[in-house]
Amino acid sequence: MRNWWKALTVILLLYTIIGGLLIPVPKQVILYESIRNLYFHVPMWFSMIFLFLMSVVYSIKGLSSNNLSHDTKARELVNAGIIFGILGTITGSIWAKFTWGAWWVNDVKLNGSAITMLIYLAYIVLRGSLDDEQKRARISAVYNIFAFVLLLVFIGILPRMTDSLHPGNGGNPGFNSYDTDKNMLMVFYPAVIGWILLGWWIASIRIRISTLEQKLEA
Amino acid sequence: MKYIILISMLISSIVAKAQDVQMADTMRSEGKIYVVIAVLCVILIGLFIYLITIDKKLNKLEKEINS
Numbered sequence: 001m002r003n004w005w006k007a008l009t010v011i012l013l014l015y016t017i018i019g020g021l022l023i024p025v026p027k028q029v030i031l032y033e034s035i036r037n038l039y040f041h042v043p044m045w046f047s048m049i050f051l052f053l054m055s056v057v058y059s060i061k062g063l064s065s066n067n068l069s070h071d072t073k074a075r076e077l078v079n080a081g082i083i084f085g086i087l088g089t090i091t092g093s094i095w096a097k098f099t100w101g102a103w104w105v106n107d108v109k110l111n112g113s114a115i116t117m118l119i120y121l122a123y124i125v126l127r128g129s130l131d132d133e134q135k136r137a138r139i140s141a142v143y144n145i146f147a148f149v150l151l152l153v154f155i156g157i158l159p160r161m162t163d164s165l166h167p168g169n170g171g172n173p174g175f176n177s178y179d180t181d182k183n184m185l186m187v188f189y190p191a192v193i194g195w196i197l198l199g200w201w202i203a204s205i206r207i208r209i210s211t212l213e214q215k216l217e218a
Numbered sequence: 219m220k221y222i223i224l225i226s227m228l229i230s231s232i233v234a235k236a237q238d239v240q241m242a243d244t245m246r247s248e249g250k251i252y253v254v255i256a257v258l259c260v261i262l263i264g265l266f267i268y269l270i271t272i273d274k275k276l277n278k279l280e281k282e283i284n285s
Binding site (some may be wrong): 006009010011014017018021022201202205208209213215216 | 258259269283
């Protein structure tokens with residue numbers, strides 16, 4: 001059974017929706033039931049970061065081997081990652097409106113993620129501007145490494161150094177009180193794995209399509 | 219006539235009972251959250267079926283092109 005992980009994706013995500021809406025959550029002012037967004041909004045970002053990380057892995061592989069198939073994988077992983085980033089931004093915006101009071105607030109993490117999205121969009125633009133395959137593979141691979149480092153800085157490091165509305169960042173006490181809530185973790189961890197697997201699944205389909213396209217062109 | 223009254227009483231009692239049962243069934247409890255879950259599951263399953271179909275189509279294409 002080569003595709004066991006696809007079945008696992010289906011099971012985990014169905015569990016996320018059923019468990020995520022039914023299993024009791026801690027009662028918190030302001031958040032109320034919207035705390036359940038933790039199972040849907042946060043895994044979007046985790047999936048994006050995972051896909052971008054895998055993309056860097058393939059970029060490095062491509063740089064050391066000069067194999068163009070790694071370049072295809074890196075590109076499609078970024079394409080799929082951007083979708084998850086957009087979904088994370090939209091869902092976060094909705095959640096922010098009804099808890100923080102505005103669709104967009106000047107929070108380090110929000111601005112950092114926006115900059116990150118622009119950096120990755122620039123990756124796509126950069127690729128489009130280069131015609132030579134080998135050159136494009138090498139330059140975009142180097143840019144991809146640079147982009148991932150910036151992602152770590154903008155999403156991982158900077159928000160922790162200043163005040164942020166996001167739990168766990170800066171002086172803001174994290175999801176500590178919920179982190180210890182076993183009920184929530186019972187859904188949160190499977191949700192993260194499920195959404196990451198879904199991202200991987202979509203990316204793998206994109207990779208296979210581009211591989212076929214290249215074969216037909218050749 | 220007696221029978222008609224009896225039957226109508228029987229029916230009305232059944233209807234009354236049915237209404238009771240209807241209001242108490244799972245899909246209507248807890249602010250109808252189960253309805254939302256059902257809708258979300260249908261959407262998710264639908265998307266999965268779509269994704270699996272694409273996957274299978276791609277498998278076929280790969281076999282055709284690679285052979």
